[in-house]
Amino acid sequence: MGFTMGLNLLLLVAMVATNILSLYHLSSNIQSKPPVAPPVPDHLLHQLQTIRATINHLTRLQPPAPPSAKAKKSTVTIPSDLLLYTHLSPIASSCKDNPDLLHQYMSYTPFSLCPSDSSVAESLILRGCHPLPRRRCFSRTPSSIPTSLPKTPFSTIPEKALLWNNYSCxxxxxxxxxxxxxxxxxxxxxxxxxxxxxxxxxxxxxxLQLTKTSKSVIRLALDIGGGTGTFAAQMKLHNVTVVTTTMNLGAPYSETVALRGLVPLHVPLQQRLPVFDGVLDLVRCGHAVNRWIPVTMMEFLLFDVDRVLRAGGYLWLDHFFSKRADLEKVFQPLIWKLNYKKVKWAVANKNDASGVKNGEVYLTALLQKPISR
Incomplete structure (x- = not known):
């Protein structure tokens, strides 16, 4: 009995001693000075200040909390649209699938000139990483400004108004x-x-004679894959406004369209057309729309064209090429899904080397959207 009490007393003393030592260790750590943190680089401080300023700006735009019974009602009402448009857009989801390209594109010095890497930008755009997340560098400009710009869309284009660094020519x-x-x-x-x-x-x-006969008015149009904008230039002579979608694949297409006094849209074929529903009189698809487009993407494009065309508007497939078998079994049924009126439908062999080798044909079709469905 005495041995058991002695053992319990010993354990009690050990527990008290352990607690006293722990308390002493904790108090000594509190009294000691913390280690000095390494200095923060200036560029990180600048970026943190930019982020803090942005957060403060957005915080000020938040709607006020509902007033309590004792608080006075606020006389300032912030429109909900304003709050919506202040949200920072996230990176496109497909950007995460191309980390190497994205890292290459984002490797630049903030608040300096952007690198001459438009080919990298277009590689990302074609992969669906658009709009691009580059923010804090300044776009490059030509070293000299031309004294005059073309007065007509077929005048000589001043070469000094372009940046040629990214092209072989x-x-x-x-x-x-x-x-x-x-x-x-x-x-x-x-x-x-x-x-x-x-x-x-x-x-x-x-x-234009066909549209006049059917009493259709052509004022606004979109030319998909329009190159340097010649279709828009010709239609401009007939007082028709045409916006051209194009990509700078190996040549300055977008800049050329703009220098001709026309409007270029730098968008790929897989992007939703940046036009509101039912506002266009005509959509023309040039050589860029062809059999190389995946069928799912082609279907998306056709139904997006249907979205932007007004009732009675026209879809013009100009020299669409594909294998004859694919045209009959795949693309023709896909086009007919629109249930448009066939104004013109012409098919002929594609007689160049590639066309003969692959058994390809051209299709030119002018189709009119129904007025009612």
Whole structure:
């Protein structure tokens, strides 16, 4: 009995001693000075200040909390739309699938000139990473400004108004010599869309006559994959406003469209058309719309065209090429899903080397959206 009491007393003393030691250790740590943190680099401090300023700005735009019974009602009402538009847009979800390209694109010095890497930007855009998240660098500009700009869309384009760093050719003459069909020779472009050489052609005068006969008015149009904007240029002479979608794949297409006094949209084929529903009289699909587009994407494009066309508007497929079997089994049924009126439907063999090898054909179709469904 005495041994058990002695053992319990010993355990009690040990527990008290342990608590006293722990309390002493804790108090000594509290009294000791914390280690000095390493200095924060200036550029990180600047970025933190920018983030803090943005958060403070957005916080001030938040709607006021509901007033309590004792508080006075606020006389300031902030529109809900204002709060919505102050939200920072997130990176497109597909950007995470291309980390190497995104890292290459985002490797730049803040508040300096942006790198000359438009090819990297277009690689991201074509993969669905758009709009791009680059924010704090300044766009590059040409070293000299031209004294005058073209007065008509077929005038000579000043080459000094462009940045040529990202292209193998450094002039319009070089581009025209490499391929006359690229659209940079204004003497050649001046006669395009005006001649009738085969059933596949639909000259602009004939198209306008067809629309006049059906009592349709053509004022606003979209040219998908319009290159240097020659279709828009020709339609401008008939007082029709055409916006051109294009990409700078190997040549300055967007800049050329703009220098011609036209409007370029730098968007890929897989992007939703940046136009409201039912507002366009015409959508033309040029050579960029062809059999290389995946069928799912082609279906998306056609139904997005239907979305932006007004009742009675026109879809113009200009020299769409595909294998004959694919046209009959895949693309033709896909186009007919729209249930549009066929104004013109012409199919002919594609007689170049690639067309003969792959058994390809051209399709030119002019289709009119129903007035009622």
């Amino acid at each position: 450094k002039s319009f003459s070089c581009l025209s010599q490499s391929n006359p069909n690229l659209g940079f020779d204004m003497k050649v472009e001046q006669s395009r869309f005006l001649d009738f050489k085969s059933d596949l052609d639909l000259p602009i005068p004939q198209f």
